[in-house]
């Protein structure tokens with residue numbers, strides 16, 4: 001099944017706009033697992049078990065695995081999610097961007113090695129750095145547009161010769177010429193609700209991956225108000241606030257409680273249908 005359809009079904013079935021980000025940091029693991037990079041898979045699998053019925057997606061961040069020489073555990077985790085939560089799409093957060101021949105290898109990594117349903121990409125190197133990923137039917141490509149960090153403004157807020165800010169230009173391209181077969185989405189931080197609303201205006205129906213609620217302080221209600229549309233999917237990511245909600249043996253149920261509360265806050269912020 002393609003990414004867009006999986007996302008729509010998981011969003012509906014679980015009544016959820018929440019994506020749980022899988023950013024395993026061993027130094028924050030509970031109890032006896034603390035500091036043990038050999039427990040990355042187990043930690044993430046427990047989080048998946050505890051939240052799979054309250055999310056619209058999972059988003060493993062590849063650096064948290066690669067940084068600990070734990071790519072094998074990421075492969076295991078991807079297979080585990082596929083097996084135990086087959087209806088939940090998985091976005092591999094890799095933020096790749098390179099010339100076409102190298103991009104082909106990154107695309108292979110995301111979609112063949114890890115079997116992801118979608119991947120995050122940097123659009124900085126232009127369309128030919130994105131094109132190789134389009135060869136994989138049905139997969140979603142989510143381009144960085146207005147990132148959640150303060151430094152995102154350094155480049156993304158610069159005004160171009162045509163009067164657009166760089167992030168606006170990215171949104172326009174993704175909503176038009178670059179979106180050849182309707183598989184592009186955009187990353188926009190919850191920490192910048194005004195820019196989020198602007199991106200939604202420029203790209204009314206594109207899926208928006210919105211990180212920054214939870215640990216980065218973005219507001220769930222403001223996020224939904226700025227970006228949610230009946231025909232424009234949003235995927236609101238929270239990682240650390242969910243993963244490290246508890247530090248004891250009950251960490252998974254604590255994670256579930258925070259995920260449920262975040263999911264509810266997002267649902268409640270949706271406009272009531274007339």
Ligand SMILES: O=C(O)c1cc(=O)[nH]c(=O)n1[C@@H]1O[C@H](COP(=O)(O)O)[C@@H](O)[C@H]1O
Pocket residue numbers: 021023061093095120146147148149187188189211212213214215216237238239240241
């Ligand atoms: O592409 C992303 O997911 C991303 C883009 C962005 O602008 N900001 C951002 O925080 N992220 C990722 O989203 C997650 C946010 O984690 P928390 O701040 O712990 O919720 C991390 O995995 C980041 O790498």
